[in-house]
Amino acid sequence: MVRKKLNMKVLDEIIEDTIHRIQESRDQIYDIRNYAEEEYRRIESELKELRSYIMETTQYVEELRKKLSSSKQYLMKISKNHEKYTEKEMKIAYEIADQYRIQLAVVQEREQVLIQKRNGLEIQLKSLHKITEKADHINKNVSLAMDVLTENLKNLSTHIGELYETRTLGMKILYAQEEERQRIAREIHDGPAQLMSHMVLKSDLCLKLLTVDTDQCKDELLNLKYMLQKNMGDIRRIIYDLRPMILDDLGLIPALERHIQQVEEVSGFDIYFKKESPTFLLPPALSLTLFRIVQEALNNVVKHAKATQVYIRLGFLKEYIELFIKDDGIGFNVEDKKLREEDAAGFGLYAMKERVHLLQGEFEIRSQIGYGTRYYIRIPLTEEIKGE
Ligand SMILES: Nc1ncnc2c1ncn2[C@@H]1O[C@H](COP(=O)(O)OP(=O)(O)O)[C@@H](O)[C@H]1O
Ligand SMILES: [Mg+2]
Structure with a gap:
């Protein structure tokens, strides 16, 4: 009969492997977290630059607005009193106002682009922060889970190991007892039991010889005595073996x-x-x-x-x-x-x-x-x- 053995080594390997995989996942989460944090810092400094750039641009927009407004006022003044100004002067005033308008439009357009970029970066920053927080949270949980798991799995393995050993020992004792009984039974069967059946036959023979041939009867009786002595020796030895x-x-x-x-x-x-x-x-x-x-x-x-x-x-x-x-x-x-x-x-x-x-x-x-x-x-x- 092939008895299937519980291989404790395999069980320990499975546990080690599981723990190893969890550790690997934890390391990966840690990598993700670090990457998110680096990215957060990079975006944060980019955002800082961007914000000051936006501030400069906004100031520039303000300046241009003021310039445009004063150039418009000047233009209005010219148009009301056009008889006092030359045609050339009027043309220059128009051109200046026009230039400010174009410049303002361009800078305002740039300001819009920068603001949109800033908004995008701010959203990215928020989500990176969330990722870091989540990674930290997961990591904490995984670490906790791993501690519990490592402890429990190792306990489990020792527990199963002990149970298995107790069971195996129990089986071995049973086998050993059975083996011992078989050995004693064999010894009694081959020794005393067999000898006794010979002795019964010898006694029959003696009974028959008693009246016919006393000399041979005596020989057989001596033989019987020798057999009895041997039998006694065998039985003593068996008892000695037992205890x-x-x-x-x-x-x-x-x-x-x-x-x-x-x-x-x-x-x-x-x-x-x-x-x-x-x-x-x-x-x-x-x-x-x-x-x-x-x-x-x-x-x-x-x-x-x-x-x-x-x-x-x-x-x-x-x-x-x-x-x-x-x-x-x-x-x-x-x-x-x-x-x-x-x-x-x-x-x-x-x-x-x-x-x-x-x-x-x-x-x-x-x-x-x-x-x-x-x-x-x-x-x-x-x-x-x-x-x-
Ligand atoms: N003291 C010893 N010196 C040399 N060989 C030994 C000794 N004890 C045991 N052995 C070896 O170990 C084997 C196993 O011993 P054991 O389990 O008592 O079985 P067995 O005596 O029935 O052969 C023996 O067959 C023998 O080869
Ligand atoms: Mg031996």
């Missing part, structure tokens, strides 16, 4: 010591165990986790490492428990095994990590081919754990 009773009977440290001693006896390497005793009663889940981790790490050393020495250090500090395990074996490529985890192969390392994560702890393996393997485990001591 080492010794943990409840003796406590974590003695249980570990005994386990370590057993491993040393059957394997070819030395184990150094440096420990501190906890100052508080360990909750069963915690001692089982620590026990299982050491157990699995030692299993791996036996199975894979070809080591000569193993060093285990267990420390109970103020705020956390530290477990460090090191072997001087052949080592392995952790990255390769990580890939295998996804295929649910190499269940041991995976289960170790999950156990630690369930207790909110940190789990790290460092290994290099030819340089042995190290496990670093750190489990926070919460008040719940310490029973405070």
Whole structure:
């Protein structure tokens, strides 16, 4: 079954991209605003020049008007008393009045053009001012929106991430439990269950032999006894795997010591165990986790490492428990095994990590081919754990 994974990286990219686009738009609005402001200043200075030019022109119009009016008066005076003036004088007076009229018309025309231009510039100025104001307003809103968005989107992403992790962890625990049950069922089926059905057949045989061949009956009974002993051993081992009773009977440290001693006896390497005793009663889940981790790490050393020495250090500090395990074996490529985890192969390392994560702890393996393997485990001591 292909399970569709929620890719947090993609989600984060989408959020980053969205924020980036908003930022880009904000920059563009900012550019528009700056452009409008520059244009405003340019038009403002142009308008200033224009206004003084209009003022000069208006003054000039006034002057011309006065000149025209006095030249008209002079002309009227001449026409009333034409006998006193020569024809030439009259002609000149006409021409002067005419010139003023033409000049006035031209300058008035120019004044009109200038006024129209000024009105146009004033309208432009007003709309540029409005654009700047609007841009400022939009910018303020976009900035506010972006702050809210950035904060919320990031929270959302973390939230989804946490939810996803919790869900994934839940699923992993379910899978791990199911896997563990299957393994135990298989072990009971292949071991004790099968042996017992053999024993039933053997008892039948003994019953038949009892009166016929006592010697063979004795042999078969001895065989049956041997089978029973083996069966007992198997069942004890299965129980030990389920929950080492010794943990409840003796406590974590003695249980570990005994386990370590057993491993040393059957394997070819030395184990150094440096420990501190906890100052508080360990909750069963915690001692089982620590026990299982050491157990699995030692299993791996036996199975894979070809080591000569193993060093285990267990420390109970103020705020956390530290477990460090090191072997001087052949080592392995952790990255390769990580890939295998996804295929649910190499269940041991995976289960170790999950156990630690369930207790909110940190789990790290460092290994290099030819340089042995190290496990670093750190489990926070919460008040719940310490029973405070
Ligand atoms: N201490 C070790 N030294 C060398 N190789 C190791 C060690 N621990 C683990 N490995 C490697 O990592 C693999 C995964 O280990 P694990 O998850 O416990 O699965 P398994 O033990 O069932 O193979 C092992 O198959 C082995 O190749
Ligand atoms: Mg293993």
